[in-house]
Amino acid sequence: xxxxxxxxxxxxxxxxxxxxxxxxxxxxxxxxxxxxxxxxxxxxxxxxxxxxxxxxxxxxxxxxxxxxxxxxxxxxxxxxxxxxxxxxxxxxxxxxxxxxxxxxxxxxxxxxxxxxxxxxxxxxxxxxxxxxxxxxxxxxxxxxxxxxxxxxxxxxxxxxxxxxxxxxxxxxxxxxxxxxxxxxxxxxxxxxxxxxxxxxxxxxxxxxxxxxxxxxxxxxxxxxxxxxxxxxxxxxxxxxxxxxxxxxxxxxxxxxxxxxxxxxxxxxxxxxxxxxxxxxxxxxxxxxxxxxxxxxxxxxxxxxxxxxxxxxxxxxxxxxxxxxxxxxxxxxxxxxxxxxxxxxxxxxxxxxxxxxxxxxxxxxxxxxxxxxxxxxxxxxxxxxxxxxxxxxxxxxxxxxxxxxxxxxxxxxxxxxxxxxxxxxxxxxxxxxxxxxxxxxxxxxxxxxxxxxxxxxxxxxxxxxxxxxxxxxxxxxxxxxxxxxxxxxxxxx
Numbered sequence: 001x002x003x004x005x006x007x008x009x010x011x012x013x014x015x016x017x018x019x020x021x022x023x024x025x026x027x028x029x030x031x032x033x034x035x036x037x038x039x040x041x042x043x044x045x046x047x048x049x050x051x052x053x054x055x056x057x058x059x060x061x062x063x064x065x066x067x068x069x070x071x072x073x074x075x076x077x078x079x080x081x082x083x084x085x086x087x088x089x090x091x092x093x094x095x096x097x098x099x100x101x102x103x104x105x106x107x108x109x110x111x112x113x114x115x116x117x118x119x120x121x122x123x124x125x126x127x128x129x130x131x132x133x134x135x136x137x138x139x140x141x142x143x144x145x146x147x148x149x150x151x152x153x154x155x156x157x158x159x160x161x162x163x164x165x166x167x168x169x170x171x172x173x174x175x176x177x178x179x180x181x182x183x184x185x186x187x188x189x190x191x192x193x194x195x196x197x198x199x200x201x202x203x204x205x206x207x208x209x210x211x212x213x214x215x216x217x218x219x220x221x222x223x224x225x226x227x228x229x230x231x232x233x234x235x236x237x238x239x240x241x242x243x244x245x246x247x248x249x250x251x252x253x254x255x256x257x258x259x260x261x262x263x264x265x266x267x268x269x270x271x272x273x274x275x276x277x278x279x280x281x282x283x284x285x286x287x288x289x290x291x292x293x294x295x296x297x298x299x300x301x302x303x304x305x306x307x308x309x310x311x312x313x314x315x316x317x318x319x320x321x322x323x324x325x326x327x328x329x330x331x332x333x334x335x336x337x338x339x340x341x342x343x344x345x346x347x348x349x350x351x352x353x354x355x356x357x358x359x360x361x362x363x364x365x366x367x368x369x370x371x372x373x374x375x376x377x378x379x380x381x382x383x384x385x386x387x388x389x390x391x392x393x394x395x396x397x398x399x400x401x402x403x404x405x406x407x408x409x410x411x412x413x414x415x416x417x418x419x420x421x422x423x424x425x426x427x428x429x430x431x432x433x434x435x436x437x438x439x440x441x442x443x444x445x446x447x448x449x450x451x452x453x454x455x456x457x458x459x460x461x462x463x464x465x466x467x468x469x470x471x472x473x474x475x476x477x478x479x480x481x482x483x484x485x486x487x488x489x490x491x492x
Contacts, residue, residue: 003030003037005090009185009209011043012192014054015202022046023210026182031097031329032319032368040185043208045217048177051206052223055148055175058203063145063173067122070171074118077198078111084194088159091186093320096155097328097369098283100321109449110163110191116451117167120472124172136485143476145173150224152215152239153188154231155181155331156286160449162188165228167451168472170204177206179218183331185209219243226250228474233460251464251474253288253456255389256417259410260291261400261432264299266422267444272304274420274445275395276311280373281327285393286335288461289440289448291420293386293413294397295406301399305377308397309356312373318365329369330392336360336369339392342385343374351386352379352396381409389415403432411437417461418442439465 006028010017023042030037043051062070081088085107092103124143131137149169153161158180169176180188185207192207208214212235219227219242227250229239236252243250260279262271279290296304320328330336343358345351357374360366371393379386379396386396386409400406410419419438422445423429433441439457442448449455449467456465464474 002039003094006038006094006186007091007189007193009038009040009189010207011041011047011051011209012205012207013047013051014058014206018047021208021210023214028095028183029332030094030368031331032321034333034367034369037094038186040182040209042182043179043210043214045213047208048210048214048217048221051177051208052148052218052221054203055177055206056223058201059145059147059175062170062175062201062204065173067124070173071118071121073198073200074114074121074167074171077195077200078114078118080194080198081107081111081114081191084190088187088190090321091190092159093328095184095186096158096331097320099281099326099328100323101326102282103320106157106160110160113160113163113451114167117171117472120168120469121171124472124476126478131482131485134485134487136487138483138485139480141478141480143172144479145476146225147174148223148225149174149176149475150218150221150227151176151178152218152227152229152231153178153180155184156283158184159187159191161230162191164466164471166205168466169228169475170200172472172475174475175204175206177208177218177224179215180207180209182209182211215239216242219248220246222246224248226475228464229253233462236462251456251466252462253464253466254417254460254462255391255415256288256290256457256461257293257387257389257413257415258289258291258418258420258438259293259295259406259436260420261295261406261410261422262297262300262304263421263423263425263428264297265424267424268300268304268307270445271422272307272311274422275308276315276373277326279395280312280393281315284327284330284371285395286330286391288389289418291418292390292395293410294395295400295409296397297406298399298401305355305397308375308395312356312375315373317361317370317373327373327393329365330371331369333369335392336371339371339390339394342390342392343394346376346383346385349384350380351383352376355397357393381412387413403428407432407435411435414460415457416459417457418448
């Protein structure tokens with residue numbers, strides 16, 4: 001039953017590495033074959049309680065650890081991630097079906113995020129000022145860590161999601177309790193093991209894979225001082241309701257329905273490549289940031305649509321562990337049925353015309369969760385297909401006439417995570433970027449989610465930022481110290 005390429009998952013609580021938990025066991029299914037390949041121990045409230053206590057005890061030491069020591073530990077972890085890249089990429093392909101080439105890129109990105117925030121550990125600064133009331137008073141601020149951070153990560157990019165949160169949290173002096181998804185605990189397990197090897201003390205990183213029960217206990221625990229969550233809006237609302245009861249702050253990185261606007265003067269080779277690889281093949285469309293709404297100017301519509309179809313149908317789909325395959329399965333059978341159901345609903349409602357795909361792949365791939373890359377054209381911009389997240393390899397192609405119409409369509413959903421522009425007109429790019437309702441705008445194939453740039457959304461896409469200086473500021477809070485100066489006529 002156990003696949004030798006997958007590590008044994010543990011509940012990592014302080015210096016304990018447990019192979020059983022009160023939450024039971026999750027039978028992990030290989031998404032490429034449909035066969036059970038591992039058993040994952042699940043944490044329950046008891047293990048969450050122990051993990052929070054361990055994190056709180058470790059915080060008293062870690063917060064006082066010299067910043068240079070925290071920096072060097074994170075740099076060492078980044079180095080070890082690079083050395084283990086083949087092991088990590090192989091596990092990633094098995095746990096959620098990501099193509100091994102992309103999995104290798106994600107390991108590289110993980111290293112970049114860790115290295116970037118390692119550099120912040122010894123650069124956090126306060127301020128010094130005179131008092132407004134009495135000029136002789138001295139005021140200074142201290143950038144303090146929160147304490148124990150509750151981290152709940154997503155299953156589509158589990159390793160990168162961990163690094164995006166843990167890097168800044170630890171650099172700032174916090175400790176963490178991580179609840180990875182029970183569907184993708186293997187790369188986080190490797191991450192935690194390498195953190196031990198890097199010299200990060202026991203209890204600084206605690207790992208409790210589990211279901212929603214474990215997540216609820218973690219969010220509500222009185223020792224967790226802030227929540228950092230990546231996932232869907234429905235779960236976010238539940239978490240926020242719990243946070244509201246305890247007046248607990250949170251960071252929410254949620255879904256998206258990003259517009260990919262292609263203007264007539266664009267490099268169409270680049271634009272088509274970005275739609276096909278970024279919108280369909282990348283994680284089999286299971287990415288909140290993907291440009292799943294393709295807005296094509298009417299002057300190039302008839303030229304680009306056939307090219308999109310040809311590109312989608314030429315994608316190498318298959319076992320994600322084999323290099324050369326750029327698209328693997330979706331995460332599980334439930335996701336397969338959900339995505340196919342949304343495709344059928346779009347066809348039944350006349351949301352658009354199905355150009356290619358729309359089916360589960362058979363033959364040698366029949367046992368897995370492989371869905372053909374799917375394109376709908378002539379999509380109604382107000383339809384469910386255009387407005388709601390599918391989270392699968394499905395793109396909706398919409399025709400527009402003017403710049404103003406493209407902006408209006410792009411801004412018409414409840415999401416606001418990202419947007420994409422393809423144009424060589426710099427003035428147009430600046431104008432449209434300013435008008436788009438999105439946390440990030442990517443132009444002409446710019447790489448998303450880099451560590452030195454803030455990433456996050458608005459509306460149904462959440463709030464707070466990961467990346468850049470704002471990313472570490474999410475994990476510190478300023479404390480003001482005001483020292484009274486001399487008072488005229490008052491003896492001291």
